[in-house]
Amino acid sequence: MAKLTYHEQKDIENIKRLRQLMKELPPFCVDFFRGIEPQTSTRTRIAYAYDLRIFFDFLRRNNSEIKKMGTDIPLSVLEQLTVTDLEEYMEYLKCHPSELNEDVFNTERGIMRKVSSLKSFYNYFYRNQRIEKNPASLVRLPKLHEKEIIRLEIDEVARLLDEVEEGTKLTEKQKLYHERTKVRDLALLSLLLGTGIRVSECVGLNRNDVDLDECGIHVIRKGGKESIVYFSDEVRDVLENYMEQRDMTDAFPGHEDALFLSMQRKRMNVRSVENLVKKYAKLVTPLKKITPHKLRSTYGTNLYRETGDIYLVASVLGHNDVNTTRKHYAAQEDERKRSARNVVKLREE
Numbered sequence: 001m002a003k004l005t006y007h008e009q010k011d012i013e014n015i016k017r018l019r020q021l022m023k024e025l026p027p028f029c030v031d032f033f034r035g036i037e038p039q040t041s042t043r044t045r046i047a048y049a050y051d052l053r054i055f056f057d058f059l060r061r062n063n064s065e066i067k068k069m070g071t072d073i074p075l076s077v078l079e080q081l082t083v084t085d086l087e088e089y090m091e092y093l094k095c096h097p098s099e100l101n102e103d104v105f106n107t108e109r110g111i112m113r114k115v116s117s118l119k120s121f122y123n124y125f126y127r128n129q130r131i132e133k134n135p136a137s138l139v140r141l142p143k144l145h146e147k148e149i150i151r152l153e154i155d156e157v158a159r160l161l162d163e164v165e166e167g168t169k170l171t172e173k174q175k176l177y178h179e180r181t182k183v184r185d186l187a188l189l190s191l192l193l194g195t196g197i198r199v200s201e202c203v204g205l206n207r208n209d210v211d212l213d214e215c216g217i218h219v220i221r222k223g224g225k226e227s228i229v230y231f232s233d234e235v236r237d238v239l240e241n242y243m244e245q246r247d248m249t250d251a252f253p254g255h256e257d258a259l260f261l262s263m264q265r266k267r268m269n270v271r272s273v274e275n276l277v278k279k280y281a282k283l284v285t286p287l288k289k290i291t292p293h294k295l296r297s298t299y300g301t302n303l304y305r306e307t308g309d310i311y312l313v314a315s316v317l318g319h320n321d322v323n324t325t326r327k328h329y330a331a332q333e334d335e336r337k338r339s340a341r342n343v344v345k346l347r348e349e
Contacts, residue, residue: 006204007204007224014046021053022049025052025056026075031125032048032121032124033048036048047117048120051114051117051118052118054114055121056071058089059073062092076131078122078125079131079134085135086115086118086135086139089118090142093110093114108142119136119137122134122136123136149297150289151294151301152193156284160281161190163284164186167182177263183242184246187242188202188260188273189277189295190238191231191235192292192299193298195235195299195316196300196317197219197229198292199292202292203260203268204220205219205258205259207243212239212240212243216230217229217231222318225318246259246261249265252264255267277292278290300325300329310326313325
């Protein structure tokens with residue numbers, strides 16, 4: 001039997017989790033998840049399941065008759081709801097209780113995602129003529145206020161990597177671990193900053209995904225698309241240094257292929273990389289909330305500044321739609337437009 005890749009293992013875990021979540025939803029929801037499976041990833045379907053669980057919890061909390069039904073809510077309930085009911089749900093999303101009865105707050109983007117999930121849910125049953133009314137189609141999505149894109153400046157990138165290498169600002173306890181992990185940490189953060197790959201793509205890398213001669217890595221993108229991403233000579237040098245160390249490390253059984261290993265000699269996970277980035281970034285830029293995704297934004301910004309090619313940036317970052325890229329780097333695009341105002345001459349001076 002062929003050995004499963006990291007991404008295949010994650011898919012299996014997600015499928016099992018999704019099956020558990022669907023037990024908490026009305027039976028007709030199974031049809032929805034089966035219908036969207038060909039166009040969505042397992043992670044996306046899990047996100048839908050969490051969003052729908054909140055929606056049906058809202059209905060049970062606000063309607064005594066629906067509460068009595070438990071999970072046996074009929075499909076007909078969907079078309080009995082009004083636009084006002086769904087607007088009340090949007091208000092509920094601003095602050096609602098969790099499973100542990102702790103308050104959960106949603107930002108504008110969080111509310112928009114959950115309402116978008118609900119619209120997709122309604123659209124599926126309306127399109128398949130399972131319901132005759134679609135009140136969700138009449139609900140307006142909340143207006144989003146543009147938020148500033150947080151990224152590291154060039155000098156901050158240099159200071160971050162210096163801190164990873166030297167660890168001068170770490171506590172005495174942290175310095176003990178630092179001696180054992182600094183080569184790995186420098187390689188990992190240099191790779192994130194030097195390629196713009198997603199943190200999920202990074203932790204999914206295997207040793208044989210790295211080609212030091214060609215200065216490239218083989219990554220599995222969102223949706224399962226495979227791609228080759230190239231890195232600089234600077235990144236190659238720190239990766240080569242780490243891989244020499246990695247070759248001498250005996251990984252925990254089942255994790256032999258993993259490129260980046262934890263202290264327990266297991267494949268690093270997304271959370272551990274997030275904590276790693278947070279630890280070093282706080283020492284260098286305490287006022288900025290830096291995450292692995294902010295390192296991705298940093299790379300995208302620097303690449304666009306250097307090349308001015310939005311299509312290249314979209315391709316390297318793995319965006320399916322260049323408009324997604326343009327939206328994220330609109331400020332840089334405006335800056336380039338302003339700087340080009342005197343480039344075209346109408347008459348020779």
